[in-house]
Amino acid sequence: MIRTAILVDGAFYRKRAYHLYGDKSPAERADELEWYCKRHIREEHNEKCSLYRIFYYDCPPMDKKVYHPFLKRQIDFGKTPDYKWATEFFKELTHKRKFALRMGRLAEEQAAFNIRPNITKKLCNGSLNFDQLTEKDFAIDVKQKGVDMRIGVDISSLAFKKQVDRIILIAGDSDFVPASKQARREGIDFILDPMRAPIKDDLFEHIDGMRTKAPKLSNATSTK
Template identity: 70%
Template sequence: MIKTAILVDGAFYRKRAYTLFGDISPAERAKELSAYCHRHIKDEKEGACLYRVFYYDCPPMNKQVYHPLLKRAINLGQSEDYVWANDFFKELKHQRKFALRLGRLAEEQAHFNIKPDVMKKILSGVKTIDELEEKDFSLSVTQKGVDMRIGVDISSLSFKKQVDRIILISGDSDFVPAAKNARREGIDFILDPMRSPIRDDLYEHIDGIRTKAPKLEKQNVT
């Protein structure tokens, strides 16, 4: 049996799951994630057992951030996203063999930006500044401590020989140094980017790509 640890980049998974599976309740999303991870185990022809699922994310912000279009502060602690995220984390704690690794958001740097696709329309003359709406803005905030926790856990699992295989659900390249260390220790390192594109040079630092995400029509892939 291949003892397998599954590491989930939470922000990445939630964004991809929304695209792939739609907008659902926190409880449904938690069960969906658990089922998604277990498919990696059940579909292993050589036989595999789940060591644990490690989920990495940041608690939502509970503060006021100034909105440049509305010209007033928005209380993020009263938003639907805040309630949804907290409920989602609570549901994950009830999933079997799940461990939450929470970092924090750089709240002091949080601000609203015009969405990139909207900015393109403005620069091309398709949309004007006067036509901007609240939905044309998105909150920009940086995660703190998430990548570090992923790297530490990959190294710890590898050096202590706790698992034979690590599956990382992510589309980021920040894991490369930790992946190199894991492979040096003989760990089979698999990446699941959930059908999002990854850089070609990442292939040399992993042992393969495997995903349980369904295919999307080309025009719908984000």
């Protein structure tokens, strides 16, 4: 029996899931996440796998007031639909069997509204003027703290304590590479699921394989 831990970069999953499966309620997204992760266990018919635990990494939603330069007023993020949605979503996950939430925090003190990069490019090349800007051309910029560290610590702990035989990481960047190297040296089968997002070619040398349960974009309208 292959003992398997599934680690989920929450911000990455929610963004990709929205792109692949569309908008959903907190309960529906939580059920979808559970269903998606467990497909990695039950659909490998040539292997006998058991689920050790699903580790979910994210940050609580921001409840700070941030000045919006276009609207010229403060936006109270604690009263936004996104805040309510995320709070309910995390609550749903705490009720899921074999789920463990690992929460970092947002660098709220550095949060600010910035012009979106594609809009900045248009401003610089002259295809858009400042007086043509709209509210949608601005986006909140706030960084996560502690999420990557928690992923790395858990990968190392699972490997050194021999708690699992395989780690499946649902993520899309290269921040996990040092931890994956450690895990592989300890004999862990390290699988990456980027949910069909493009990844850098050099990442392949630091994993034991890539496997995804995400649908191809042409078939992304249905989850089952």
